[in-house]
Amino acid sequence: MAPEMTTLKGKAFDRASLESLMRRRMFYTPSFDIYGGVSGLYDYGPPGSALTNNIIDVWRKHFVLRENMLEVDCTMLTPHDVLKTSGHVDKFADWMCKDPKTGEIFRADHLVEEVLEARIKGDKEARGEKVEVEEEDPKKKKKKVKNIAVVKLDDAVRDEYKEVLNKIDNYNGEELGRLMKEYDIRNPANNSELTPPVAFNLMFQTSIGPSSNLPGYLRPETAQGQFLNFAKLLEFNQQQMPFASASIGKSFRNEISPRQGLLRVREFLMAEIEHFVDPSGGKKHPYFDEVKDVELELLNRDVQLSGKADVDTTTIGKAVETGLVDNETLGYFLARIQLFLLKIGVDPKKIRFRQHMANEMAHYAADCWDAELLTSYGWIECVGCADRSAYDLSVHMKKTGAPLVVREPRKEPLKIEEWQCDLDKKKFGPKFKKDGKTVEAAIESLSQDIREKLSLDLQKDGKITIDVPGVGDGKVEVPKELITIEKRTRVENVREYTPNVIEPSFGIGRIFYALCEHSYWTREQDEARGVLSFPPTVAPTKVLIVPLSSHGDFKPFVRKLTNKLQDAGVSNRVDDSGASIGKRYSRNDELGTPLGITIDFQSVKDNTFTLRDRDSTEQVRGSLDEIVAAISSLVEGREKWADISKRLPKFEGQEEGVGPS
Template identity: 70%
Template sequence: MTTKDGRPFDRASLDYLMRRRLFYTPSFEIYGGVSGLYDYGPPGASLQANIIDVWRKHFVREEDMLEVDCAILTPHEVLMTSGHVDQFSDWLCKDLQTGEIFRADHLVEEVLKSRLESNLESRGHQNEGEIEKEKKRKRTKTARLNDDVVQEYQEILAKIDNYNGEELGLLMKKHDVRNPVTGGELLPPVPFNLMFQTSIGPSSNAPGYLRPETAQGQFLNFQKLLDFNNETMPFASASIGKSFRNEIAPKSGLLRVREFLMAEIEHFVDPEGGKKHHRFNEVKHIELDLLTRDVQLAGKSRVQPMSVGRAVEAEIIDNETLGYFLARIQLFLETIGVDKKKLRFRQHMRNEMAHYATDCWDAELLTSYGWVECVGCADRSAYDLSVHAKRTGAPLVVREPRKEPLRIEEWHVDLDRKIFGPKFKKDGKVVEDTIKALTQDTLKKLLIELKKEGKITIDVNGIGSGKVQLDKDLINIEKRTRLEHRREYIPNVIEPSFGIGRILYALIEHNFWVRPENESRYVISFPPIVAPTKLLIVPISTQDWWAPTVRRLSNKLRSLGISSRVDYSATSIGRRYARNDELGTPFGLTIDFQSLKDNTFTLRDRDTMRQVRASEEEICEAVRNLTEGTETWQDVAIRLPAFERQDVD
């Protein structure tokens, strides 16, 4: 992992910077803190808000989505129906001696990676003297791995997400995976449900959960959203809000937390016609780095660059709508400043997929912690709407007129009520419901039996012997033709799901670097569109005579929708700019004595530290164009006169 300028990445320096400049801080820290919970400070909160703003423009507005804001508290029955109560789990293992808890797949991954790294270091010293090699062996406390073991470890790591609990337990036993600190043995993995349980109301007899995703509220409101959309398909809903998962062993800073912001889309589509998308041609040329299921199952992690159109054509990506959103996800991530060279799309393996998914791809970003899932894009088929409709009886369906009536031939049953009622009396309804539930194939077979025997026998639960005989004078079965003028179906769902906190952290890592001329000067090169503050206003001194000009500029920038900060501190201009380079502020405006004479100002670019000088109108126009993305710094530097004096510390 390297920084933006190609140097080895120093996570400790970045973490120190983020805490010192209050991008984030541990929640409840003066009480000792709680693992997996963090607060965003002013730059972190502003960065998050700007990412969400771009997300809304890129998806909700561009795609005419219907945004909703649904309840966080969710009744037990809803999440029981959706499958989360039974299946939303990770695998937990415990050290009996210390009581320490580990997430099994992460532990296996951590231990095997550590052994591979130690083995690589050991091999790197094989030409040193025997004394130095012995020191190295003692330091790593790891025996040299042979080539077969190395290959086996690499294959396990390539498909670590595909193992269930039993398989993880076997891997731990085979490769002697223990507590990394104490060396203690661990119990076999057991499932642990990740949802936070609570009760709704004072009587505590209405169990509920903090939602683990924002999706269920969108599904339950489907029929209302369809009505709001004038019964028009396809359409998409969107939701941005907090979700909660009781992580087994939260670590890796902002990457694995217990409370986090999600932005989710549910795109409802007709399952007939191959899930086409009317805008697919706009993105089919976009090239993605794909890590397919087959490559992972072969124990490899090699990505294959491929256009979205080719991937859909080759059935690597299941359908156009799924491919369309993968391309749009990549475009969004690039817009906010993610390094495309550190982005890949990994296909889920069968054992790894959520219980509702038929296909799923993760947009993974490379960080100093390795590849991290930041966006999931799943084909949830019709699972959610189907189970909620079945449980509640609500008609979560699309009904639309057919262009041409559909002729349907089907078997019908007629009962002679004069005979049927007196014969079955109180059992009549149970018998009739059983007959109505018979399939078309069963009715066809019963007709043959009725013609041959003059009677039929059917199984009816709950009465007598469970067998009911019906004579031909009581029941008639015949084929009839009907015209169906309306079509009814349950739509399928394509779901892009964004973990905003993970994207935010990866974005910071991808844009963090150190000035080569001064290794104590850190820079975060946020694109202007997401930078917490767009412009720093720097009066050359702390005297009062700058105040009217500062107020006028601040008000003008505010009216243009440009966020700015003023730094009146007594330190040098160079140091003031350096502090704001750490916050990712892309531009700086200096007010000097010349500004008071002719109303001209210098505008500084964060990354190059180059400056231009122009009038107030020209500078404000340039800043607006730069922050809106209609101009680059190169464009501005060509258009406006250069100012040669550089920053002075």
């Protein structure tokens, strides 16, 4: 159940106002709008594109540059066999149910969540319960009202609903179907009963090539391209472990019922990291000490399974030490994820890390946590961070035979005593003929314990019997003339292992939307116009240049400022319209522009300018070089406005206002 959202000013959050602003100012717009649009598809306008690019720029600096990651850009088209091997063809699905009367499709877990939350909030029509209805009286040819009392929820039922909501991510299809029956969950629009949940694969299927004989999919994640290039990346990295690859690009999921704006879409931007680590070292991280004191809000799986949502505030060092978080490398990235989110302006009070429960987590995963951000839609998963063990490299290696392993010289040779099987190939082939390779493969796969037992059988009976499915009756006898089983010492000078993978996966669009919600507020004196308090590092446009009027004396200064800022790599725009300065600044506050430069008649006289801070509306004055230096420092995150206002003299402007608390 979503807690009540508040703005930076402490008022109740108005989602409709924010979304109206974002569409009106073209942060985003429905794709194919003039054709009626397609649900789950959106285009980003100039400010939306700039904000996205700036988030990605900070992401690259924070992760790729800081960690010396190897960035790759892989194709979005993926052959069927790759995603069959990875498990996506068989398992990448959500549970959907259908209204047989209207054909409307619902995602089952979201419907259960939506209806129970609505009941708790007292929305009668969404309860699926009987409410006031109007029906036509055929004799009198007019509508009459039939009043039926609505049973209100008692505390026990409300608590039961909350417990279900806290465990919603742990239910499978059968369990969701049981909940729908138990709580009489129907189509909220018409109260129709729905079909039981069935699995729906989320991938977009296509075919590659003109003959359409190579089936494929639009990728559901960027990870597989990184796994398939592992051997080449290891060679590029001069065989050094550990290392990380990174990829930024579009992924595609055919969402069942996208109904939450930018949060649930069918085409989205991902930024993913695959950190390859030696599992034998306990998955330690060399820089873990740098982040061990970072405090996180952790919601562990045991608390969720008890039907609660209480978080534990603890340092990542303690969480790893107690085993709550599985290992140092996973913990290191959880801390770094939080530091990134704070850097781009996410509200620190609206971040938590939720541990995956049993039904959510893949069978091969050692541990998995989601960074969730609180929005008006509730807690939304924006970053997943999973320990995927060695699964991905192992399955692709088994399928293709490609050596997706690390080979490194041992400091000391390793002596291994083992039972070895030797075959007389000249006699073995004629004996088993077409089944020879199958029988040989079965012998090679025998465990050491079984080989030891068979060596005794060979001495005693002069033959061994092994299981070979598909050959004869499944049992095959091999006489001693064809096989020798002896215990020998083997010396290994090279260690070979399959790395484990820690994978942080970022949904950039979800982070984009949550950041907008966290940054949105209105001024007391102008509640009709919103403000987006993006940090200067990610704001779409950093500086608004405002000449006092269209007077010709101001034009050379506009050009001079524009050139100076562009040379410093600072995005800016000029507003020389006839509107008042206050109105010009106000409409750019809606775009999140953090800084403004006013050119007035004093600028013409002494080459000084005023610099305005968006949130406080305070202004300082300085020379061209002082103003540009201050802007560069703010944009690069070296200083905050408080530092600038101490260094440069304040200027009493025409505006008054108070920024966010």
